[in-house]
Amino acid sequence: LMVGCSSGGNTSAPAAGEGGSGQAASTDEQEIQAKIGVVGFLSGSGAAYGEAQKAGLELALGELNEANKGKLKIELKFEDSAGEKEGAINAVNKLINQDNVVAIIGPTLSGEMFAAGPVANEAETPIFGISNTSEGINDIGEYVFRNSLPxxxxxxxxxxxxxxxxxxxxxxxxxxxxxxxxxxxxxxxxxxxxxxxxxxxxxxxxxxxxxxxxxxxxxxxxxxxxxxxxxxxxxxxxxxxxxxxxxxxxxxxxxxxxxxxxxxxxxxxxxxxxxxxxxPFSPEKKDDKVQAFVKAFEAKYNKKPDQFAAQAYDSLYIMSQSLLAAGKAEREELRGQLAQLRDFTGVSGKLSFDEKRNPIGDAVVVVAKEGKFVPFE
Ligand code: 1QQ
Known part of the structure; x- marks a missing residue:
């Protein structure tokens, strides 16, 4: 198995796991360099799911790298699976073995996760579903996580x-x-x-x-x-x-x-x-955190975020929090921190996680009205 370390190859930070002793200097506080892979349904019949996820992730990336300056820098590496099981498996293999990512976000579809999750799990690399709502996702293995409401x-x-x-x-x-x-x-x-x-x-x-x-x-x-x-x-x-x-x-x-x-x-x-x-997400929700997210999203993309953007956005905040707690971009340490997640409040609501890492949260019911979803009441 690959050494579970990741670092930006094009930065001056010591590249743990790439030759030498594999140890980062411990004397001064180094900025953690974390490369995270993303597998998304970015082309084909469900490309709007992947686009929304990419938009949510990139918004969170900008905010987090600014807020975590000097402590943590995240780099995202996107791969398109086109919503295909084979595509998801290939993307996961490439991200783990070639790009040496510390974790993977995605893939978009439950079916893709059922196919590609076992590959990441076998390679002891955390894989984090942001839109997998089927029963049984977490049963794939202990490296498999999700924040998507079943x-x-x-x-x-x-x-x-x-x-x-x-x-x-x-x-x-x-x-x-x-x-x-x-x-x-x-x-x-x-x-x-x-x-x-x-x-x-x-x-x-x-x-x-x-x-x-x-x-x-x-x-x-x-x-x-x-x-x-x-x-x-x-x-x-x-x-x-x-x-x-x-x-x-x-x-x-x-x-x-x-x-x-x-x-x-x-x-x-x-x-x-x-x-x-x-x-679990409505851009209409009267909540400061949700409204700040909707405002920032609209400013960047000139449209309102959907649930897929919101759950993607939240996932990077969870990754950031867990990487900072781990103190390094290392797969096993990150898995341990993710597994300790008991609750998290993001823009897609308050989630708690059961012992199988399944998210539990509230859904809001919405109804389509004049071109958008509004609360069903
Ligand atoms: C799943 C889903 C889909 C709607 C994601 C696009 O929830 O595949 O689990």
Whole structure:
């Protein structure tokens, strides 16, 4: 295995692990040089997720390197996985073995983490999911962390609110059967429907990459549900919403974490109106920390941050805090500090972590209204 050290090769700081004794000078306080890899869905059908994550990370990077001057300098190395398991595995291997990163943030999709997480875990390199919401992510191994709120918390929150306010009794379910996240979300939706005593009138599936959903939606509409529950990524999910409205479905539509991106409004257009989703982050939240983040994000990018940007932003603050506590950019020490995380308040809310490093937090329920998500109340 590689020595678990990282340092910026182009700086004057001693490069621990690169020849010599591998020891940094201990006489004076050296600025810690930490190279962190990022694996993101930066191109392809879900590129808006990766773009939001990159924007959130780069905003946090600027703030942290300024605030930590003389103590810690973080460098980010981005790799594009294009949302593919193979791409994520290759990126993780490269970051660990070639770039010698101290930790990895990402990959974006749960399915990618299920594929690439074991590689990082085997190489004893911390890997930190910022958007992996499926059950079982932390079971990959003790080097695997995440700050993304699981669907098992978010979806029941949204469904309970929708049942209460919209009086739902009968629901139909549709999901992408070739995506781990969408399958997990569907399972949570189904279990929650059963728990809430809702009648399931019908179920249908599609595959990521599909563009025609009329057959499935025509059939589901005929079962006369009060609500359509959609577990999908934004591209297919938004097309499903659009088609359901085109076919004349007027009931409630509720989706999972995949819908928490402004692309939904671009793809679904006015058909997005009324769509209900749960998220740990809302740029509307009346909280000083959230509003300072939204302001800084808007100043830098001229748009509001979404949940993916917020969780990415928070993750670098967690990394910074843990690296400073570790006192060096070393994989094992960093893992130890991350594992000690018991609670953290970021812009995406207050999180606590259970003994399996799973985040526990509150979701807010939002509804699409005139091109943006607003609190569902
Ligand atoms: C997961 C998700 C997706 C919506 C991330 C883009 O939550 O894959 O777990």
């Amino acid at each position: 669907e098992s918390i978010a979806i029941p929150t949204a469904m309970k609110a929708a049942v209460e306010k919209n009086g739902l009794k009968k629901v139909a379910l549709i999901h992408a059967s070739n995506d781990d996240f969408s399958v997990n979300g569907y399972k949570v939706m189904k279990a929650t429907a059963e728990k809430l005593g809702l009648e399931i009138t019908g179920e249908a599936t599609f595959a990521n990459g599909d563009v025609d959903f009329s057959a499935q939606l025509t059939k589901l509409k005929q079962t006369n549900p009060d609500a359509l529950l959609v577990s999908a990524l934004y591209k297919e999910g938004s097309m499903v919403v659009k088609k359901a409205r085109e076919l004349g479905f007027t009931g409630t539509i509720l989706g999972g974490n995949g819908f928490n991106n402004p692309k939904v409004f671009e793809i679904a257009g006015p058909a997005a109106e009324g769509l209900i989703v749960a998220t």
